[in-house]
Amino acid sequence: MSLVIRNARIVTPGLDCPSGTVLVEGDRISAVAAGDPGWHADSAIDAGGAMLTPGFIDVHCHGRNNCDFSDGSAEGVAKIARGKLEEGVTTLLPTTLTLSHGELAAALESIRTYDQSAVRIPGVHLEGPFVNVKFAGAQNPAYVRLPDPAEVESLNAIFPVRKITCAIELDGASELISAMERRGIVVSCTHSGANYGEFLAAYAAGLRNLSHFCNQMSPLHHRDIGLVGAGLLHRDVFAEFICDKLHISPPMIRLVFQTKGADHVILITDAMRAAGMPDGDYTLGGLPVVVKEGAARLREGGALAGSTLQLATAFRNVCEVTGLPPSEVVRSTSLSAAESLGLAGFGRIAPGYFADLVMLDGEFRVQWTMVGGEIRYRRG
DSSP, X not given: OEEEEEEEEEEETTEEXXXXXXXXXXXXXXXXXXXXXXXXXXXXXXXXXXXXXXXXXXXXXXXXXXXXXXXXOHHHHHHHHHHHHTTTEEEEEXXXXXXXXXXXXXXXXXXXXXXXXXXXXXXXXXXXXXXXXXXXXXXXXXXXXXXXXXXXXXXXXXXXXXXXXXXXXXXXXXXXXHHHHXXXXXXXXXXXXXXXXXXXXHHHHTOOEESSTTSSBOOOOSSOOHXXXXXXXXXXXXXXXXXXXXXXXXXXXXXXXXXHOGGGEEEOOOXXXXXXXXXXXXXXXXXXXXXXXXXXXXXXXXXXXXXXXXXXXXXXXXHHHHOOOHHHHGGGGTHHHXXXXXXXXXXXXXXXXXXXXEEEOTTOOEEEEEETTEEEEEOO
């Protein structure tokens, strides 16, 4: 089957075409052109000048619609996957928490049953349990433990692990980084008090990712630049960014994009079960959370506990805060994530790439989401 999308504002890394045409054949994009070259296909869509971008990739998301991937519920996984389509996400890494090994195994088993009928799920992101208890934030300190490649291997045998977030100053962290790099698993760092020297040791072992940048990590200081300074100084390090203007202030958003560029920033949601839900009482990893005016915080202590952010909103926020053109910012919604994970064929509107696309109106609201040439969500 073939499809032609006409009269679209095509926004893809390095290109903003006010009126263009995209030809989709099967699950891939076969041609892209400015204007209307008169291509014929089995079906057609007139975009009416709306913005067409690559489908978003969220590499750090715990849940949505009152479900959490760590619940170990196959029905919950499917519900989250359908909900993510509403925010333009086409590829997702379900993200777990610092829990017991049994609970993590049950979570991956529930994800394994997912039929890929909504978003793509190529693997999972283990956030913890190898974190620094002093920087645990909303991670449950009762389950914190030292890095253990054997534990990761046992979980990977249930469902592919694509990314691990750990504290690099812990005993065994460098060995974990090296072992996972050989397996093609990305190791990232946060929930960490690592100093710059410890970062350099991890960098030498292969570390090139920092999770939810600036949050729950050693801050920038003029005597030791910490993980925040390391992320700014080393431009080849990918930095996940929660751009809800709460986790990160607008001036910091501008500073990071000005310093690193969108090619090494990865927009994430770090969303918990309250995403897409009203304010109220929720949980995260067994810890009570209160959501008020969209901000999720632990009931005890008030630490931020994930977010209720949606990725299309993050895209809009960065464009508004930085003044950068959408054709630059859009890289951080998809292509940067794909490159960090080694996923080929994602993140551009170009011939040969997968037809994972999202249509946005002038307010960055999702109109429809396409995965593999099939529209799987339409705004009501």
